[in-house]
Amino acid sequence: MLSSLAAFEHAAAVAWGAIGERLQGEGSGYARTIRAHQERHAERISALIRELGGEPPEGRPREEYESGFPLMRDQDEALRFAADLEEQLVRAHLDALQTLPEEDQRRAVAEIAAEEAEDLAVVYVLSGEPAAQLPFVTGTQ
């Protein structure tokens, strides 16, 4: 499960690089910050994997991920992809909580889930929507 999360975070960092190329103004700055979040999440989860004696997955070149990205012709399409991506990240981390036995693992993944929810809220704001929309945020709305 942790390896899957690390691989997802590597892909998300690359995706945010592509999303940022379609955003303007403050959106471009937030894209850089969120990309840095994803890179840090990948590093943090990789560290947990190493503590367990495992070998975390490496990030791959951008061109290997890009075929899986939707077409982003403008900012609106980029923000729709960003919202889908962040919802999936929130859900993946909440699901992972249920599989992790150790306290430090659960704490790390919970903290990352909260940051993903913040990133999702920023996507909502950039899309002209309220930051906080639901009392229970599962990532499957």
Add this chain to the structure above:
Amino acid sequence: MSADPTRRKALALALGGAVALARPASASAQSSDVDQLEQLLGREQRLQSLYEAALERDAIEPGLGATLLEHEREHVRGLEMALRARGRRSPLAGVPPPQVGTAFVSRPAFARFAIDLEAEAVGAYQQVLATIRSSRLLLPLGSIMTSGAQHVVALRQEAGEDLLTPAR
């Protein structure tokens, strides 16, 4: 991109049902989970009181205040259901409102005050998620934590602050 608001009832039910469906745990484990749920309930009740007071004093934009208050009520309802399912008939009847000091002097001042309380609550959920024994509670409690994280972003916007903190 808007979310389906009907999901809130399903999650609230899951929060109560999660415990009801759980196999009986040892007395100490159950007690510990109950203690943690009561601690979270106290925080949610304080946030509910805070937004009620802020709306009364026009210390928050009314639409945002109403949304956050509604969310806190849902969180309180869900936690009370979870506690009842654990056999706790009378969850905490109420808690003192937070010491607000000068928080109500302006909307940005209130927002900054509320950011701190919401962030503390998110941290409390993270602690509980790391240690709670009932795995069935992880998703519903996690979904409240992520809602709280989004409250922080909404309040930063209200306070005129950057929406995100830089990557640490």
